[in-house]
Amino acid sequence: MATAPSDLESAIPFDRIRYNEQGLVPAIAQDYLDGTVLMLAWMNQAALHATLATGEAWYWSRSRSELWHKGETSGHLQKVKSVRYDCDSDAILLTIEQVGDIACHTGERSCFHQIEDAISPPPADTLSQVFQVICDRRDHPRLDSYTNRLLAGGDNAILKKSVRKPLRW
Amino acid sequence: MATAPSDLESAIPFDRIRYNEQGLVPAIAQDYLDGTVLMLAWMNQAALHATLATGEAWYWSRSRSELWHKGETSGHLQKVKSVRYDCDSDAILLTIEQVGDIACHTGERSCFHQIEDAISPPPADTLSQVFQVICDRRDHPRLDSYTNRLLAGGDNAILKKSVRKPLRW
Structure with a gap:
């Protein structure tokens, strides 16, 4: 759900940008849940x-010299949760x-996937990534997966592990 | 600890930017731990x-027209962990x-602290924020603090809470 436009319209004093x-x-543009920086546009x-x-x-769009409703063609719209501007009022953070x-x-999640001449997604909140791995193991179990062993053990096995691990740290 | 410069030097193909x-x-510039976007510079x-x-x-520095070693005066240096560039090779993410x-x-953590004509820090990883609150309560206990009550109860109280909460969700 996007933030109600009426809330957003008061978020930025136009004459200050x-x-x-x-x-x-x-x-x-930053993912509102896990903080991944997805793109920089103008x-x-x-x-x-x-x-x-x-x-x-x-x-x-600087290449097409036109207003660009992000995702209008691809369907990959961006629903805006908050809008901020920086201390010099010359950069915006959505x-x-x-x-x-x-x-x-390119089909990658973030435009910032290039590093050391390779493809690698930028860092996201670690727990969100762990959660995605757990969901993926649940949906596509693997024989050698420790996560699947815990999931098969039910609440008792999972909770014992959740309690034991912090104690070791 | 900053990433070894030798690792960084191979991270960006200069001729491609x-x-x-x-x-x-x-x-x-993004905090490498909790993902907060701290600033945009050139x-x-x-x-x-x-x-x-x-x-x-x-x-x-566009205002001073000179190279700017961030933090050289204030002491607020930025130790670089990774460098990425975007799909168009015209934006960089540190x-x-x-x-x-x-x-x-201004003394704020992030330059993007302005929203709705007010001061409010941009979102960070929620667990990092919770962790900071817990540390703060530990260091500056409050009589009415639920966190302090748990901390005073020791491992047993904390672990019971950690296990009980997920069961309720």
Whole structure:
């Protein structure tokens, strides 16, 4: 669920944002749940206004020179949860719910997947990642999986493990 | 501990980064532990090179038109853990350890503390925030604090609570 547009429209004082010579300001889109930085794109005043008015992310496409309703073609819309601006009022931070969990046109979750000439997703909240692994093991059990052994043991085995592990730390 | 510079230097293929007309590329600094977006600043090729060579964040100060070794004056250095670039090679994402836990010149932790005309820190990993509250209660106990009651009860009270809570969910 996106934040009600009426809440968003009051989040940014338009006259305070400092756009660059091209009338643009960089906007970071961050997953609202696990904190992963998904992309950096650009907004002009119209894109910012459309974002606040609709509760979905709009950017300015520099390559196509047009307003860009993110996900309109791919279906990978971004539902905006909060909008912040920085101390110099020349950068914007959106926290979003990424529909389809894909922000990048390459099909990767995040545009920042490139490191050391390789593909590797940027860091997310560790517990969210662990939770995804547990769900994946539940849905696709493996014979050699310790997680599946715990899951098969039921609540008792899981809770004993949850209590014992912190004690060892 | 910063990542060994030798690891970082191979992280970014210099000739692939696309700087803008001013020779700059936006760089996002994200806390490597809890995922908070701390700031957006700009790098030119020299700043990126210095960052990779030293393992500490260097930017290009647009207001002072000079290389800016972040924290050199304030002591709030940024120890770089990883460097990524995006799918268009025109934005950089640093994960960092923020010395002093203050990235903003205003004294706030993050530059993105402005929302709805008020001051409010951007979202961080919830468990990291809970952990900080627990540490704070431990160090500065309050009479009416439920956390202090649990802490006073010792391992037994804490573990019983840890097990009981998930069962209720």
